Amino acid sequence: MKASTSYHIHHLNLSHGLPLPDLLDMEQGQYLVFWWKSLALGHVFLESRSGLTLAQLLLKVSAALKPAVEMYVAQSGLPKTSWRLWMEQGKQEKWLPYFQDVFQEAIPQEVPATVPISVVICTCNRAPQLQQCLDRLLQLTCLPEEIIVVDNAPKDNASQEVVEQYPSVRYVRESRMGLDVARNTGARQASLPVVAYVDDDVTVHPVWAYYVWESFQNPDVAALTGLVLASHLKSEAQCIFEKHWSFNRGFVEKVYDTYYFKSTLPKGPPVWEIGAGANMAFRREVFQEVGYFDELLDAGAAGCNGDSEMWYRLLAKGFTILYNPKAIVFHEHRENVQELKRQIFFYMRGHAVAALKQHRYHKAGYPQYLTKLLLVSYSRLAIRGFPHYSFQYQTLWAQVTGLLSGLAFYLKHTRHWNQKP
Incomplete structure (x- = not known):
């Protein structure tokens, strides 16, 4: 499925339930962020005209929430339940009270000014x-x-x-x-x-x-x-x-x-x-x-x-x-x-410089990592993106040239990197 090039962001507070049906099959992509009051719990991207049924969407939502909810359940000391099954079956009367108990201790009753x-x-x-x-x-x-x-x-x-x-x-x-x-x-x-x-x-x-x-x-x-x-x-x-x-x-x-x-x-x-x-x-x-x-x-x-x-x-x-x-x-x-390409160029330039500096002090495996990134990972991306190089592949040249520029920058400033931090 082709990725959407814009998304409407919905911040959905689960303490108010889960109103999802109106989000299906919309013309624009939808980005859903799920919260319990001040706690962010997970997110889901919905492509435009995804064709998902409500049941399929609920499966995606429960999977997205699973890591965070399980962490808060463990912190609460409450027993595990079938909350995912309840959510996937639309049984809000079961998962909602359970979530209220789980998150009760995770959110402070009041905070200092x-x-x-x-x-x-x-x-x-x-x-x-x-x-x-x-x-x-x-x-x-x-x-x-x-x-x-x-x-x-x-x-x-x-x-x-x-x-x-x-x-x-x-x-x-x-x-x-x-x-x-x-x-x-x-x-x-x-x-x-x-x-x-x-x-x-x-x-x-x-x-x-x-x-x-x-x-x-x-x-x-x-x-x-x-x-x-x-x-x-x-x-x-x-x-x-x-x-x-x-x-x-x-x-x-x-x-x-x-x-x-x-x-x-x-x-x-x-x-x-x-x-x-x-x-x-x-x-x-x-x-x-x-x-x-x-x-x-x-x-x-x-x-x-x-x-x-x-x-x-x-x-x-x-x-x-x-x-x-x-x-x-x-x-x-x-x-x-174009601004993104420039940003990614400097990300990769700094990424290479920092990695080589870090290797100098602790003999970490960064040279091998950078070599693999340049020769293997970018080659695969070049093949996958061929011939149109659309969406994420538009930044590939910025990634390659940024990494090479970083190597040159590091060598130019060798005397600086010789100083221990």
């Missing part, structure tokens, strides 16, 4: 996006005690003028270009024990700050990533990104620790799967232990992966990273295919 975290927003000549981000951030149910905007190499005073509209937000100008330069400036300016980062093109969920803070109540957690959902899927580029490059790492909590690091070291730990820099947080003290973000990575330099390279260093030092799907933001993907 503020939590002691510093939120850093790095921005670069995107005043409209910054304004929207700050508007939403300052309307949260639970507010961070400190918000810092780092204005990275601005061409004008537009971002500063936006920040001046919000007396509680601190403005910091960083004239040196580079996302990781800006991230480091934000970390050094932060005054609270937890430093959280969000991109200027995200909208934060009303209780995002609370769940970030709550995660660090576990003393073993040194860093956090959270769930990133798409804000819109109105264009082909946005759909390609969400289906093939998504920041969404699932709806189940995951722990990345020393065991994960050592067990994946021979093939190269896929640290890029841990989360996205658009929604991440760190104990401020860990920067003293492992150093700050590498300023030759990410936007304004190599291209990307300053976040995942930092996670790699944390794991190598024995720290633990938590992926918490309760900490949710909504990301605005690139609307234009």
Whole structure:
């Protein structure tokens, strides 16, 4: 079935039931995100005119919900039931009360008005996006005690003028270009024990700050990533990104620790799967232990992966990273295919540079991984996409050239990489 090039997003709160029949056989693709109040539980893509029956759709929904619901059932201590069968049979009178019991303890009855975290927003000549981000951030149910905007190499005073509209937000100008330069400036300016980062093109969920803070109540957690959902899927580029490059790492909590690091070291730990820099947080003290973000990575330099390279260093030092799907933001993907190609080029460029740097320090299996990616994976994609190279295959050349550009960038800066982190 041909993938849709746009989707209407439905956020469906299961505490109100499951109204699905009206979504079948619509002209436009439908993207369904299932919630229990503030908890995101799973998602389903429906292609336009899918031809699915209601019974088939209910099977897809129960399968999508299974991992998250089973996690919350285990956490609740309640006995397992036939909730999937009840849902597939349309027996709402059975699964709905069970879900109410399961999620009762997972959602706090009330949250504090503020939590002691510093939120850093790095921005670069995107005043409209910054304004929207700050508007939403300052309307949260639970507010961070400190918000810092780092204005990275601005061409004008537009971002500063936006920040001046919000007396509680601190403005910091960083004239040196580079996302990781800006991230480091934000970390050094932060005054609270937890430093959280969000991109200027995200909208934060009303209780995002609370769940970030709550995660660090576990003393073993040194860093956090959270769930990133798409804000819109109105264009082909946005759909390609969400289906093939998504920041969404699932709806189940995951722990990345020393065991994960050592067990994946021979093939190269896929640290890029841990989360996205658009929604991440760190104990401020860990920067003293492992150093700050590498300023030759990410936007304004190599291209990307300053976040995942930092996670790699944390794991190598024995720290633990938590992926918490309760900490949710909504990301605005690139609307234009040309913009997407440029984004993917720099993703792969930074990906190659970070992987080779990581291998230099710990002899992980990244060279073999990159060789296989270039010679095997991309060859297969070239064959599958031939001759039209439509939808996701449109970015293949950007992937190949980005990876090769990353190899050249790494070799050019060998002296820099010789320095231990």
